[in-house]
Amino acid sequence: MSNASSTFDDILRCARSLIIAGGYNGFSYADIAKVVGIRNASIHHHFPAKSDLVRTLVARYRAEAEAGIAELERNVADPAGQLRAYTGYWQACIIDASAPFCVCALLATQIPVLPAEVALEVRAHFRVLSAWLTSVLERGAREGSLRLDGTAEAEAETFLATVHGAMLSARAYGDAGMFGVVIRPLLARLIFSR
Incomplete structure (x- = not known):
């Protein structure tokens, strides 16, 4: 559970920095996956949309x-x-x-x-x-x-x-x-x- 919680928090931290840098439409799940080092499917697991x-x-x-x-x-x-x-x-x-x-x-x-x-x-x-x-x-x-x-x-x-x-x-x-x-x-x- 700790790893899933960590991934959840990592995704949110990354999304926050990407939003500050480029706004809502300035990032995709692929951008987050690249920075966090996970697959898009992992992001969709935590956040379907x-x-x-x-x-x-x-x-x-x-x-x-x-x-x-x-x-x-x-x-x-x-x-x-x-x-x-x-x-x-x-x-x-x-x-x-x-x-x-x-x-x-x-x-x-x-x-x-x-x-x-x-x-x-x-x-x-x-x-x-x-x-x-x-x-x-x-x-x-x-x-x-x-x-x-x-x-x-x-x-x-x-x-x-x-x-x-x-x-x-x-x-x-x-x-x-x-x-x-x-x-x-x-x-x-x-x-x-x-």
């Missing part, structure tokens, strides 16, 4: 993101610190290329061509992030550490769009530092300096 593979990948990604948010909530008490930690996480990932782009953000750009079940998972990821950010922004506004120009919900969507746009800018320019160039003014606008 590509949509099954990517839906499972996004569901796992969502679970990882939710665990990361829960850990951030436990370790960083103040809302301003949580916003800094969230953007700092992405900045570090982009700089060291460990996760240079959010899988769900990349797939969101491809919603029109995604299978419905994959699109559903991608949308659920954004809803979870938006709800968490809304709660952080509401808390920060109540405590007086964050300044909101609109509703917490609208600010959360602006924050998400800016973070993901900053990832896109860093990728487009081939410059990891571009992420910080875009994010710093966002944080400066939201966080009261003391």
Whole structure:
């Protein structure tokens, strides 16, 4: 069972890197088989269709993101610190290329061509992030550490769009530092300096 579990995880890891590199239609089972060193039939055993593979990948990604948010909530008490930690996480990932782009953000750009079940998972990821950010922004506004120009919900969507746009800018320019160039003014606008 351990070997099957390892193959399952290897397939998902490979698919994740291939999606980040080229999107949903930018890879095939043959590409995964070559990288992982297995036959296509082994991939089909675990994931009968590509949509099954990517839906499972996004569901796992969502679970990882939710665990990361829960850990951030436990370790960083103040809302301003949580916003800094969230953007700092992405900045570090982009700089060291460990996760240079959010899988769900990349797939969101491809919603029109995604299978419905994959699109559903991608949308659920954004809803979870938006709800968490809304709660952080509401808390920060109540405590007086964050300044909101609109509703917490609208600010959360602006924050998400800016973070993901900053990832896109860093990728487009081939410059990891571009992420910080875009994010710093966002944080400066939201966080009261003391």
